[in-house]
Amino acid sequence: MCGIVSYKGKMNAREVIIDGLEKLEYRGYDSAGIAVANEGEISFEKRAGKLSNLEKALEENPIAGHVGIGHIRWATHGAATDINSHPHLSNNGRLAVVHNGIIENYRDLKNELEEEGYTFKSSTDTEVIAVLLEKYYENDLLEAVRKTRERLVGSFACGIISADEPDRLIGMRVESPLVFGLMEDGFIMASDIPSLLKYTRDVIYLENGDLVDIKGSSFTIYDKDDKKVSREVKKIEWSVDAASKDGYDHFMIKEINEQGPAIDELLRVNVKNGRVDFEEGSFSRQELSSIDRIYIVACGTAYHAGLVGKYAIERIAKIPVTCDLASEFRYNNPFIDEKTLVIFISQSGETADSLKALRLAEEKKAKTLLITNTLASSMDREADKSIYCYAGPEIAVASTKAYTTQLVNLYLLALDFSIKLSRIDEKAYEGILEELKKLPKKVDTLVKDDxxxxxxxxxxxxxxxxxxxxxxxxxxxxxxxxxxxxxxxxxxxxxxxxxxxxxxxxxxxxxxxxxxxxxxxxxxxxxxxxxxxxxxxxxxxxxxxxxxxxxxxxxxxxxxxxxxxxxxxxxxxxxxxxxxxxxxxxxxxxxxxxxxxxxxxxxxxxx
The missing domain is CATH 3.40.50.10490 (Glucose-6-phosphate isomerase like protein; domain 1)
Incomplete structure (x- = not known):
């Protein structure tokens, strides 16, 4: 929910940011805004409603510059109004921030700051970040961000600029996702890959607690302990066309039609020489022999995939399975220990409830496995093992191809467990695999029978x-x-x-x-x-x-x-x-x- 795009480079920041925000509209939002640092001041526009409202405002006030931050907001604190829209500015108007996530202790911080004489215009939790930045700012934006980060409790991915340092952009990631893109003549940060594809395919998935400090034509990444670190640059294989409608009226119908090819690709990757082969993504026979129960934990559509997965694993692999909602899992006092496997399903790998449940499972010493469509997500980095859906970008809010590829992976997982534990005969194993391989064409036939x-x-x-x-x-x-x-x-x-x-x-x-x-x-x-x-x-x-x-x-x-x-x-x-x-x-x-x-x-x- 919500989305951030921040840019620093030689291009017009307004154009890059608005283009990037358009690519994030699928995430859901009710307001939009942009701020640019230029000529010793911060210029901004923000509007409730669709991105088109912001674009109309920018026609009348075409703010320009080479460093900027943008945001589409889905209201959590305060109604969807112009004032509550991001970016939020400090009291002196010299610092601006966009924020994805929730600041859990914002009320305490707000009370503290008001007692010190600071004022607030909005009803949001985010404005406390801007005001804290002003409180701690002493001609060094990075140091102000560090001190602010120490005071915040919750989840936050932020883009931050200062009128006093107009050649600087800082990104901050704690819990909420933030991807850093390296362009030929600049840098771009966003909440999700589609915003970057037009400009670069070279990205760094910032890790939990990371700060990225962009000054001039270079950048430095600091980890949660403020140590300089190097992060791997990954190449995005998606094409720009893969994230566009490609002639369909809507992304949803496009993605419904892509399910046959997506399943075919998944089977090609995960079935080799007549055997399910997740490579490093599954567990050995010895590890599986020590498991006496399985939990499948997920939210929404992924949870529904889990219901089918429970049936498949119990029927094929003969292991008892409990399927639970991630939002309830931590409060149900689950019976998990080192003999438990917890399978998490998350299309994005960033689902907050599922991520918290994953950490509980790890605390209890359970084995953890993630089924996801997103490489290098927070859950992917934290789970013991990961299995990927290879469905490509899914833009429509209503999940379709992510769901069916999750199902296929669950069937493959059931087969993998059953053969390793000798709980299925060879003929039955091969029969299910052969039928799975026939499904892509049958799906293609079905989507046309409408x-x-x-x-x-x-x-x-x-x-x-x-x-x-x-x-x-x-x-x-x-x-x-x-x-x-x-x-x-x-x-x-x-x-x-x-x-x-x-x-x-x-x-x-x-x-x-x-x-x-x-x-x-x-x-x-x-x-x-x-x-x-x-x-x-x-x-x-x-x-x-x-x-x-x-x-x-x-x-x-x-x-x-x-x-x-x-x-x-x-x-x-x-x-x-x-x-x-x-x-x-x-x-x-x-x-x-x-x-x-x-x-x-x-x-x-x-x-």
Missing amino acids: EAIKKFAKEIADKASLFYIGRGLDYATSIEAALKLKEVSYIHTEAFAAGELKHGTISLIEEGTPVIAIMTQDDLVDKTLSNVEEVVSRGARVFAITSKDDERIEKISDAWIRLPQTLDILYPILSVIPAQLMAYYTSTAKGIDVDKPRNLAKSVTVE
């Missing part, structure tokens, strides 16, 4: 509520399907375990209520079909997502889509595709900005 989905999406666009139902693995998919629809269409959508309808929730079904039933599991289709008959008898309109060529399903459903054939255990990878399309087409039918749904952010870097 006419029935488009039609039903138009029907439900004006509905107040909708329900998904399923049993077993289909219920796990239903939970993710319901989240996808509600987050981009704003329709109240719930997932019900189909067998639980008669225990209370069927009271919500009335004439015309839309129900989407997922039916893929051989041993559960008849029972789910009986549940569908229950809702139909009460007036529901049913859309069926099924793997079965069964005239009973066609007879009782108002519309349906039939999935390509695969193993029952693998159907969550296919059955979620129509649900993603349903969410997308319902959102577009309602005229919603599907890539940037209200109140949501792509990377949730605060608790």
Whole structure:
């Protein structure tokens, strides 16, 4: 949530920063601002609302310079207003800061500073950073930043400039992500890679506690102990086109269509010579033999992938698994010790709740493994092992290809564990791998089979509520399907375990209520079909997502889509595709900005 872009170089800072902020809009925001140090003063503009509001203000006041900081804000402290927007300036107007994250002790700091005579214009936690910088500033911006950092508690990635040192830019990273890019004629810092791609592919992933001090044409990085350090420069392999819409109307539909190739690439990397091979990313037979329980910990869509992963690991590798929400994990007194493996799933590798849970697991001496789409993220650096999704940049807030590649990695992990522990025979192992390899083409076929989905999406666009139902693995998919629809269409959508309808929730079904039933599991289709008959008898309109060529399903459903054939255990990878399309087409039918749904952010870097 929120996003920072800071620049120092020979180009117009305003143009670079605004361009970079546009690349971060997917993260979710409600205001934007920019500040530039030039000719002994700081010029700034900030506006509530979309970035276009800021751009219009800059047309009237075209501030210019070669050193600047920019920000898009998602309100956490104070309403989305011009005053609360970043950047925030010191009382004397000589220092400016943009900040991603939360300052947990800002109230105490604010009270202290007010008693000393400083004043505050905004309701934000961030303004205390600017005021502290003024308090500690004695003609050395770096020293002021160091002293300020010592006083702050929370998560903060910052860009900082001073009117008295107009040839200097400082970046500060504690908990919140910040990437430092090296350009031919300057430097750029941002919250995420897409802001940098136009200008450079040479980046340094700043580590927790790092300060980067840019003066003139050089820079110095200091670690959390204020020691000078060298950080590895990494080459970004994404193309600029990979982070653009490439002819699609929205990023979400582009990323839905990219799932087949993404799965194919993932399998190519992680399956070699007929064996799952994560190289350094998994555990040895000896290490696995000492594990007596597994936790899967994640948030949102990643947690839903974990629900499927629990089923796969228990069914294939015969290891008991508990799936828990990262935001609840630390408060549930989990039974973890050195014989526990905790698997974390995070698309960004920066999810605040998951990062805190990871640190708890480490304190308890558990083994930790991360499934992520982001190399060199905070969680990637801290986990014992990491497995990557190789899905490329996912820009739409609603996750699609990150989810399906997480699923594939969980299946591969289950196979890897099972073969190392001798809990699967060779034929079954090879059979699942072969079916996984066939999935990319089946996904490609499914994303094109969307006419029935488009039609039903138009029907439900004006509905107040909708329900998904399923049993077993289909219920796990239903939970993710319901989240996808509600987050981009704003329709109240719930997932019900189909067998639980008669225990209370069927009271919500009335004439015309839309129900989407997922039916893929051989041993559960008849029972789910009986549940569908229950809702139909009460007036529901049913859309069926099924793997079965069964005239009973066609007879009782108002519309349906039939999935390509695969193993029952693998159907969550296919059955979620129509649900993603349903969410997308319902959102577009309602005229919603599907890539940037209200109140949501792509990377949730605060608790």
